[in-house]
Amino acid sequence: NAGVTQTPKFQVLKTGQSMTLQCAQDMNHNSMYWYRQDPGMGLRLIYYSASEGTTDKGEVPNGYNVSRLNKREFSLRLESAAPSQTSVYFCASSRSDSYNQPQHFGDGTRLSIL
Amino acid sequence: GNSVTQMEGPVTLSEEAFLTINCTYTATGYPSLFWYVQYPGEGLQLLLKATKADDKGSNKGFEATYRKETTSFHLEKGSVQVSDSAVYFCALPYSGAGSYQLTFGKGTKLSVIP
Numbered sequence: 001n002a003g004v005t006q007t008p009k010f011q012v013l014k015t016g017q018s019m020t021l022q023c024a025q026d027m028n029h030n031s032m033y034w035y036r037q038d039p040g041m042g043l044r045l046i047y048y049s050a051s052e053g054t055t056d057k058g059e060v061p062n063g064y065n066v067s068r069l070n071k072r073e074f075s076l077r078l079e080s081a082a083p084s085q086t087s088v089y090f091c092a093s094s095r096s097d098s099y100n101q102p103q104h105f106g107d108g109t110r111l112s113i114l
Numbered sequence: 115g116n117s118v119t120q121m122e123g124p125v126t127l128s129e130e131a132f133l134t135i136n137c138t139y140t141a142t143g144y145p146s147l148f149w150y151v152q153y154p155g156e157g158l159q160l161l162l163k164a165t166k167a168d169d170k171g172s173n174k175g176f177e178a179t180y181r182k183e184t185t186s187f188h189l190e191k192g193s194v195q196v197s198d199s200a201v202y203f204c205a206l207p208y209s210g211a212g213s214y215q216l217t218f219g220k221g222t223k224l225s226v227i228p
């Protein structure tokens with residue numbers, strides 16, 4: 001099983017460039033999430049989508065936009081990249097019907113903004 | 115709101131040593147509690163979980179007991195191996211708009227030396 005697939009795995013951008021990080025899950029999960037991971041900060045939630053057609057801001061949404069394209073896919077867009085957005089980005093998915101359900105993570109996108 | 119405080123590392127142990135990573139939480143009610151593990155270059159994987167007070171989660175030789183009286187969920191392993199070198203995250207869910215999100219501790223990096 002593929003689980004949660006993220007593309008690309010690595011990316012280097014220049015300040016001001018834009019790009020979209022892709023995420024797809026094959027577990028028929030309703031909820032999907034985008035996190036960023038920075039040294040000493042743990043994981044911080046950027047945006048989430050409780051179900052197809054809905055998106056909500058997390059802890060650190062500024063500078064990002066998201067699209068829940070369908071039940072499987074949830075993309076994260078940086079419109080004008082800044083060095084502060086250098087990070088590792090993780091997508092995750094879960095069933096949304098119970099707090100007992102864990103989240104399943106992709107392997108991450110390592111993004112550097114020069 | 116719900117929060118998690120996790121012992122910060124890094125932790126360096128010799129092979130076959132005993133491991134404890136402390137995690138305490140603040141929560142409304144009695145949510146599930148999770149431990150995730152992140153191996154180098156990978157995403158987070160669910161290591162174990164406990165869904166109610168006094169539950170013990172276990173997996174791969176790791177154990178954690180959900181202790182309501184001390185609001186703790188410490189991770190333990192009796193004899194660590196080099197392959198256990200990773201970052202460990204404690205997490206608990208909270209209710210958001212239409213789904214459950216996770217709040218994570220900042221992670222504890224474990225290095226096991228032969």
